[in-house]
Amino acid sequence: MSEEASKLLGKPRVNKKKYMTDEILALCDQSRSLKKRKKESECGKQYRDTNLKVKRSIKEATEKWIEDQCEDIENSLEHNNITTECGQNYGPSDWSSPYPKKRDLKLCQNYRTISLISHPSKVMLKVILNRLKPEAEKIIAEEQAGFRPGRSTVEQICNVRILMEKYLQHQQELHHVFIDFKKPFDRV
Structure with missing residues (x-):
């Protein structure tokens, strides 16, 4: 039928x-x-x-x-x-989806997220981002150079070198701390 x-x-x-x-x-x-x-x-x-x-x-x-x-x-x-x-209309479950890598799937670090955001959601995110940028610039320290427009981490490396030279000229001790960011992030 x-x-x-x-x-x-x-x-x-x-x-x-x-x-x-x-x-x-x-x-x-x-x-x-x-x-x-x-x-x-x-x-x-x-x-x-x-x-x-x-x-x-x-x-x-x-x-x-x-x-x-x-x-x-x-x-x-x-x-x-x-x-x-x-x-x-646009729930957080629609925004990203975990995609497993080839290793042990019981560990969170073996997943990467794929964005599944629709076009209207992307427009909304741009509006939110444009409103947050000026506020973030007020909060972020002047020394922060990475991921900021008009600044580079290369400048910070140059600043560290100049600082080292100045301390050597004045024969003072200088201590550095280097952080390994490979553990929390996939690619650095």
């Missing part, structure tokens, strides 16, 4: 992308039917025109959907309810 129903009704249309509308899907169906008859003289031009319409409509729908998502995020940021608003 289900076979007969599927023959009569066809497969149900599933919207995989949230921005896909019924109009776009109808245009896709029309484009597919014209593609089958593309060899006929009139159908070839109609197929190209319809296919172009499909691409334009998908692009416009995608841009509109992303703009709507950005507006929602900005509104929730203005009303200080970003965690409740965006937590419903």
